[in-house]
Amino acid sequence: MTTQPATTGTTAAIPVSALNLSRTTATAARVLRQLRHDPRTIALLILIPCLMLVLLRYVFDGSPHTFDNIGASLLGIFPLITMFLVTSIATLRERTSGTLERLLAMPLGKADLIAGYALAFGILAIIQSALATGLAVWLLGLDVTGSPWLLLLVALLDALLGTALGLFVSAFAASEFQAVQFMPAVIFPQLLLCGLFTPRSEMHPALEAISDVLPMSYAVDGMNEVLHHTDMTATFVRDVLIVAGCALLVLALGAATLRRRTA
Numbered sequence: 001m002t003t004q005p006a007t008t009g010t011t012a013a014i015p016v017s018a019l020n021l022s023r024t025t026a027t028a029a030r031v032l033r034q035l036r037h038d039p040r041t042i043a044l045l046i047l048i049p050c051l052m053l054v055l056l057r058y059v060f061d062g063s064p065h066t067f068d069n070i071g072a073s074l075l076g077i078f079p080l081i082t083m084f085l086v087t088s089i090a091t092l093r094e095r096t097s098g099t100l101e102r103l104l105a106m107p108l109g110k111a112d113l114i115a116g117y118a119l120a121f122g123i124l125a126i127i128q129s130a131l132a133t134g135l136a137v138w139l140l141g142l143d144v145t146g147s148p149w150l151l152l153l154v155a156l157l158d159a160l161l162g163t164a165l166g167l168f169v170s171a172f173a174a175s176e177f178q179a180v181q182f183m184p185a186v187i188f189p190q191l192l193l194c195g196l197f198t199p200r201s202e203m204h205p206a207l208e209a210i211s212d213v214l215p216m217s218y219a220v221d222g223m224n225e226v227l228h229h230t231d232m233t234a235t236f237v238r239d240v241l242i243v244a245g246c247a248l249l250v251l252a253l254g255a256a257t258l259r260r261r262t263a
Contacts, residue, residue: 019111019112019115020112023112023116024112024115024116024119025116025119026116027112027113027115027116027117027119027120028116028117028119028120028123029120030116031090031116031117031120031121032120032123035090035120035124041086041090042124044082044085044086045082045083045086045124045128046124046127046128046131048078048082049078049079049082049128049131049132050131050132050135052074052078053071053074053075053078053132053135053136053140054135054140056070056071056074057071057140057141064141064143067140067142068142068143068144068227069227070196071136071140071142072136072142072144072151072223072224072226072227073194073195073196073220073223073224074196075132075133075136075142075151075155075223076154076155076158076219076220076222076223077158077191077194077196077216077219077220078132079125079128079129079132079155079156079158079159079162080158080159080161080162080165080187080216080219081162081183081187082128082159082162083121083124083125083128083159083160083162083163083166084162084163084165084166084169084183084186084187085166085180085183086121086166087117087121087162087163087165087166087167087170088165088166088167088169088170088173088179088180088182089166089170089176089179089180090117091117091166091167091170092170092173092175092176092179093176095170096174096175096176110255110256111255113255114167114251114254114255115251115255117163117167118160118163118164118167118251121163121166122159122160122163125156125159125160125162125163126156128159129152129155129156129158129159130152132155133148133151133152133155134148136151137151144226144227145226145227145228145229145230146225146226146227146228146229146230146231146232147226150226150232150236151223151226153240154219154222154223154226154239154240154243155223157219157240157243157244157247158216158219158243160244160247161215161216161219161243161246161247161250163247164246164247164248164250164251164254165186165187165250167250167251167254168250168251168253168254168257169182169186170254171254171257172257189210189214190214190215190216190217191216193207193210193211193214193216193217194211194214194216194217194219194220195211195217195220195221195224196220200212200217215242215243215246215247218238218239218242218243218246219239219243221235221239222236222239222240222243225239
């Protein structure tokens, strides 16, 4: 006598896949509330990059020019590494504790979940990058030819790239220890080939070709552009777009590989 059951069944079959702003912000707010009760994680995110920059400055106390040459590069590398570590471990903790399964059982799409995590850690990345950049330029005397705001932009994009990489690799780890083990595989090769220790053009051609497809290489190149040029150059714009594009691509891959712990 009525078609209501059929309508109800059809409604229940509609998947929740489209990115929804309210669900995304709710996820971000939940992550931030959890982090607020974890002072060690906050200290790792906010203070460690600043402390490492201070340590680096006084390691080269007798050679300020050396600090100027590598300080800008490390200003982008330190946030990337810390955001990678914290994000990968925090996301994996959600999965192993069963929180991820409960969230995915709700009207919450994978894109909402990944975007919510990216938004929450992105807010922390802004704070982290702003403090590290301000400390390096105005307190530690990092001498840059270009605008410090461009340094901040690259540092922020690097931190967001680290967040995206951490979200992505967490899908392939079964424990927090395994998540940390991904660091030598994902971060260390980029650190060695990014041009921090020697110009990429002086590397073996095979290694130079590999470095050309690694996002950290363009993060370092972007920092060096600000270090040596007064105005925004075409190379700087290219580097920034590549780093931002890599972050978005890895976030999309993270959403695609996100899975529940059980079927």
